[in-house]
Amino acid sequence: MSGFVEGVRAEHPAYGVLRPVTSCASVLLAENPSPMTLDGTNTWVLRAPDAAACVVVDPGPDDEVHLRRLAEHGPVAQVLLTHGHADHSAGARRFAELVGAPVRALDPALRLGSEGLADGDVVEAAGVVVRVLGTPGHTSDSLCFLLEGEGDPGSVLTGDTVLGRGSTMVAHPDGRLADYLESLRRLADLPPGTAVLPGHGPELADAGQAALAYLAHREQRLGQVRQALATLGPEATARQVVELVYAEVDVALWPAAELSVRAQLEYLREHR
Known part of the structure; x- marks a missing residue:
């Protein structure tokens, strides 16, 4: 599972087409669209321009067609997972069998x-250097x-921490809002112009700006939850x-x- 959308649809590349995004990163879109996955899961293929092998980030769902398409862009040195939700990781075992x-x-x-x-x-492979944040x-992982x-x-490849459009959920109880806010602050401190290569949706121009927008959105939602509790009562x-709060969604x-509201309620109890 990934995020839930509170934005508008954006253009996205066709399924099955490996699309270059930066000098070292290309994206292959899995054909698993849904309200939770937007147009589908972005599988990222990383390699330096002169490298034969690649690093694959998030093979995606256990979809044989997608995984075989992905394997065609090998050889694959390593597979990295941003987190364990099935739309990112369920295909990892089968993909590992295909590419070794x-x-x-x-x-x-x-x-x-x-x-x-x-x-x-730090992961060094396929001519690229990947630093883990x-x-x-x-999620906790x-x-x-x-x-x-x-x-x-x-x-920066953000998995579901920052999406290409809309907002993401905090998957309570495994995910915690306090942790998520701190993670967003960490991304906000990245150098200006650091591009976002997300797990769903189109890439974004600036990770810091995206993280600050997410932080502002979370503060707004927390305010709305506080107001809802004042209206409904503390036992709501x-x-x-x-x-009440997500009536427009x-x-x-x-x-x-x-799930996100449960995380917000937990956060408010801890930060009275």
């Missing part, structure tokens, strides 16, 4: 034949990958708060909104 590459993730349960990933780690909040060596200021359920997205 190890899978690295923060969660030990998702690793295949290799060491894990943690904040501060621990960014919990959407969420990571972002700062892609270095492609000129200043570079780009998360669903009651959703019906498609009801198909209310289950995701309810």
Whole structure:
């Protein structure tokens, strides 16, 4: 699962087409569109211009057509996962079988034949340097990958921490709002012009600006939740708060909104 949308539809490349985005990063869009995944999962292929092998980030769902299309762009040196939600990771085991590459993730349960990933780690492969940023909040195992060596200021692969459009959910109870806000502040401190290569939706020009916009949105929502509790009473359920605060959001997205509200209520209890 990824985020829920509170924005408008943006243009996106066709399915099955590997589209260059930066000098070292290209995207292959999985054909798994839904209200939760936007147009589908972005699978990222990283390699220096003169490199034969590549690094794959988030193989996506267990979709044989997508995985075989992706394998055609190998050889693959390593597979990295931003987090364990199935739309990003379910295809990792099958993809590893297809290309013979190890899978690295923060969660030990998702690793295949290799060491894990943690904040501060540096992955050097396929002529690129990837610095791992621990960014919990959407999930406890969420990571972002700062892609270095492609000129200043570079780009950051954000998984579901920052989407190409709309907002993301905090997947309570695994995800925590306090952690998510701190992760957004970390992204806000990246050098100006650091591009966002998200797990869903189109790329964004500036990670810092995107993170600041997300922080402002979260503060706005927290204010609305406080007001809802003042109206409904302190014993109001998360669903009651959703019906009031997220009234303008498609009801198909209310289950995701309810997870975020549970995280907001927990945050407000902890920060009275």
